[in-house]
């Protein structure tokens with residue numbers, strides 16, 4: 001199969017608009033290394049390059065994907081990465097995005113036009129047509145465990161990522177929310193380390209004192225969710241071999257568990273991992289895998305110091321120091337670095353290139369060497385932004401993160417009536433598992449109180465609650481004890497509640513990236529999902545702006561007499 005990847009160049013990635021990312025693209029401890037890189041794909045892979053004129057005004061990350069189309073001013077979103085293949089539940093749902101009445105214009109780049117590189121990659125067809133995990137070459141013990149958990153068919157992003165990671169490439173994995181990115185990196189890692197791995201000759205001689213894999217996540221909830229995913233695969237007898245190192249939990253107990261259980265894999269938040277590592281209780285120098293899940297958030301300013309330590313120490317071979325001429329390179333070559341998010345901004349591409357060897361961008365149905373992507377340097381004006389800078393360009397990263405199976409609406413309401421509107425919306429849509437987002441912590445309680453007063457089971461979740469309370473709340477919500485989870489940005493990323501059928505924005509998200517991550521809590525793995533933004537009349541222009549940036553139809557609506565009434569589309573500039 002030949003995949004032509006056109007227009008890969010300068011505007012492959014519109015920078016996620018968040019304050020976070022470009023700050024670190026060229027900072028942190030990592031500088032661009034000019035390494036000779038021979039990019040290898042499958043055994044059969046090869047690629048050629050030709051310079052072509054840029055004739056398109058809408059060059060986007062989406063243009064990397066063979067299936068995406070931009071036609072006649074309408075962006076038709078086709079079914080992308082998706083859940084498991086035809087046999088599976090996801091495709092059984094037969095979700096078809098309905099865009100016909102929507103008048104969105106194609107996403108335009110704010111960047112100057114220039115020549116682009118057209119790359120043609122020849123990729124082993126089997127990469128994308130795996131119908132089972134066996135075909136991806138996973139070891140038998142691991143496949144047994146997957147079967148026991150009812151996991152038989154890889155999602156598309158898993159089919160693409162597993163062989164690439166198994167070939168020891170550093171990788172950036174980008175695919176929309178709920179498409180199975182966690183197993184896309186866990187499975188190739190568990191094929192190489194731990195009790196389910198492929199047997200090797202060194203097995204009997206290896207005395208392990210360091211952990212083999214470190215997985216970093218920005219929130220305790222996400223960290224714990226990944227731990228549960230690893231535990232599920234390892235099975236009851238071996239689940240002690242994964243250790244959570246999340247903040248808010250008892251640190252000495254975590255340190256004791258490290259000593260006693262000698263886990264081969266740790267999952268945690270940046271602060272706690274670097275704290276325990278600095279105390280000499282976590283040995284990661286011999287570590288083979290470093291995963292940064294929700295990497296664009298982890299590279300934000302907030303985590304700078306902790307991430308610096310983690311990136312410096314994980315996989316640092318003993319005997320090398322940062323003063324060695326090849327120090328940084330030697331260290332990097334010891335570990336495989338895997339960066340994961342639904343939203344991959346320029347800064348992540350820059351970072352991945354500077355840390356990785358042969359790094360590639362893996363998306364469902366496409367694998368692209370990072371070397372082939374030209375990323376503009378961050379430009380900062382006095383005001384912190386420049387109209388030509390990537391930070392000001394349309395947020396294509398957010399566009400690519402939205403599952404195609406979502407329906408988007410907005411309705412207006414006075415601030416004091418929002419909770420009533422929320423209730424009417426839930427009834428009209430007959431939603432059973434609802435996540436309602438607000439921007440601050442304080443008003444959450446009030447909303448819960450009002451909902452409960454009207455007989456709707458609701459609970460709040462935010463960072464001021466203790467770790468135990470947070471996990472109890474989440475468990476009860478997942479178990480269906482509460483119909484509505486009222487929460488803030490804490491829950492916007494990574495949280496996997498497959499049953500969630502409705503996401504509500506009670507406050508407007510700060511930008512399209514935040515909209516996309518919130519929205520991604522529903523419509524997981526090909527399921528249907530609805531996103532409703534409840535805003536004040538004066539805020540509707542913000543919704544229209546996001547609609548334009550995201551190129552999705554966010555339709556105006558109202559909820560009356562227990563029904564959803566969709567208004568006629570107004571013209572969208």
Ligand SMILES: Nc1ncnc2c1ncn2[C@@H]1O[C@H](COP(=O)(O)OP(=O)(O)OP(=O)(O)O)[C@@H](O)[C@H]1O
Pocket residue numbers: 084151152153154155158175176177178179180181182183341342493494495496498520524525
């Ligand atoms: N091959 C598979 N077959 C069936 N279910 C799967 C498969 N892979 C993943 N899942 C399930 O799909 C759900 C979504 O997976 P996951 O949380 O990894 O998505 P994600 O892409 O990381 O989402 P986000 O970007 O929101 O973090 C999870 O419940 C997971 O257990």
